[in-house]
Amino acid sequence: MLTFRDFLAALRRLEIERSFPVIVHSSLSAFGHVQGGAETLLGALMGSFQTIVMPTFTYKTMIIPELGPENNACRYGSGMVSNQLAEIYRPNLPADRLMGIVPETLRRRTNAQRSNHPVLSFSGLNASEALSAQSLDEPLAPLHALRLAGGWVLLMGVNHTVNTSIHYAERLAGRKQFVRWSLISDGVVEFEGFPGCSDGFEAIAPHLKEITRQVVIGPAQIIAVPLEGLVKVVGSRLAADPLALLCANPDCERCNAVRSDQILKNEQLN
Ligand SMILES: [Zn+2]
Structure with missing residues (x-):
């Protein structure tokens, strides 16, 4: 069984200055039995870093319209059933379950703040500057702000397939982004900058080797990568x-x- 002290010691072994902000992705269950659960993991992060940010995405607000732009990886008109199940975004809408329990635990803290994107919101502690950088069409702007502040990505019991900062690096590199739609109290809102698929992201791991720090804790690992280096490598x-x-x-x-x-870009080059 892992304790608060185990997590605190593991985070210390990463040797990241506490003044550097962290964007954290985590799977509590990867660590087996953790005494005190998500609060323990979050408490250890709070004891180690001043500024903590996590994704509290709400894909359940998304709508599929009848029509939209071409080559947008969206089956227009296929939302007959799913659109009826969509939830209206509100600032206290819980993060999707697939984010894990830790971000939702963070979001519920009275001193936590959340950015206001209807699908891709982030929650954080002492992170108002980064969170307020977000706009509807620049959903990953908080990661840009964290990078400028010397931020680090922490993967706790998860790998790069959930590393949202790789999406930010892809966007900077000019990779195609998508248009999506979300249900808000005024109706349906359209936004740009929805990222691509992350299932292939673990392939970046060997390229990040030189700048990756990792510690083993119980049955899992904590992997840390500086945002600046990550953006350069991607x-x-x-x-x-x-x-x-x-x-x-x-x-x-x-x-x-x-x-x-x-293929289109290559044709335009030739
Ligand atoms: Zn894919």
């Missing part, structure tokens, strides 16, 4: 191979849309 990877980090599923709509977009 950027050079995509410059070398514009199709890098896409997933291997031949039916993946977003990865296929990136491939089609790349």
Whole structure:
């Protein structure tokens, strides 16, 4: 069984200055039995870092319209059933379950703040500057702010397939982004900057080796990567191979849309 002290000691072994902000992705269950659960993990983070940010995304507010832009990895008109199940975004809408229990535990803290994107909100402690950088069409702007502040990505019991900062690096590198729709109290809102598929992101791990710090804790690992270095490595990877980090599923709509977009870009170059 892992305790608060185990997590505190593990985080200390990463040797990251407490003044550097962290963007954290986590799976509590990966650590087996944790005494005190999500509060323990969060408490250890709070004891180690001043500024903590986590994704508290709410995909359940998304709507599929009848029509939209081409090559957008969206089956227009297929939302007959799912649109009826969509929830209206509100600032206290819980984070989706697939984010894990830790971000929702963070969001519920009285001193936590949340950015106001209807689908891609982040929650944080002492992170008002980063959170307020977000806009409807620049959903990943908080990660830009964290990078400028010397931020680090922490993957706690998870791998790069949930590393949202790789999406931010992809966007900087000019990779295709998507248009999506969300249900808000005024109706349906359209926004840009929805990222692609992350299923192929673990392929970046060997390229990040030199800048990665990792510690083992119980049955899992904590992996730490500086945002600045991550952006550089992803950027050079995509410059070398514009199709890098896409997933291997031949039916993946977003990865296929990136491939089609790349063919268009190549034609324009020639
Ligand atoms: Zn994919």
